[in-house]
Amino acid sequence: MPISRVKTVSACIALLALAACEPVDDQAAAPAIECAINGASAFAPDCTMERAEDEGASILIVRHPDGVFRRFELGVPGEGIITADGMQPAEVVRGEGMIEVRVGADRYRLPVSE
Template sequence: MRGLSKNARSILPLLVLAGCSSEQPIVPPVAEGTEHVACAVDGETELADACAVERTDEDGKLVLVIRHPGGAFRRFAVLTDGRGIAVADGADEAATRLDGGALEVTVGDDRYLFPATLKPGGESTGGADAR
């Protein structure tokens, strides 16, 4: 630091800190919460039990808030007609597929795997209820 003016020496630590803050924030591997579902979000391709689930009641209907590890979230309305779940807000539609005891839901580039139970006659209609 020899040869630097007093002003230059005082600003140097700030420049070092600014350089550190331009790095990408560290995303936790699992969203904070007590209940989790498998998901593949934010460009991930492999499903992992990383998304937290919050259950809320809105006008007598069950809504699932799925929190991503990076802080984003999606809201899903649980349907009672055997179709499973639907996106509760936003412009994207949910594509659903029943796979054994699980309901795979895809919204945009994000995928979620919910435990599901078939309603009586669900095999013929392809319907499932998310728990």
């Protein structure tokens, strides 16, 4: 289901607020986020996220408990958030105080600042 331009712009603004978080040096200290991976129906605080910079782009890295990770590029003009790796597009749904990002069978709830 395509995301409307308004939702994309709102998601981009919210993710830019998220991108203002300080980078995490110690992965063990990375904040836990709720995720539902591999098609799971329920969310659990099993994933972590960290922010990085890659050639001037703001990158959000979400790590699964089994070591798998996804990279998202934040603030892409006209796009908001895109997957930085792979061919599957990210779908963003805005919720109360969070954004749900869906890629394939994986879903992530990311906190945002209002």
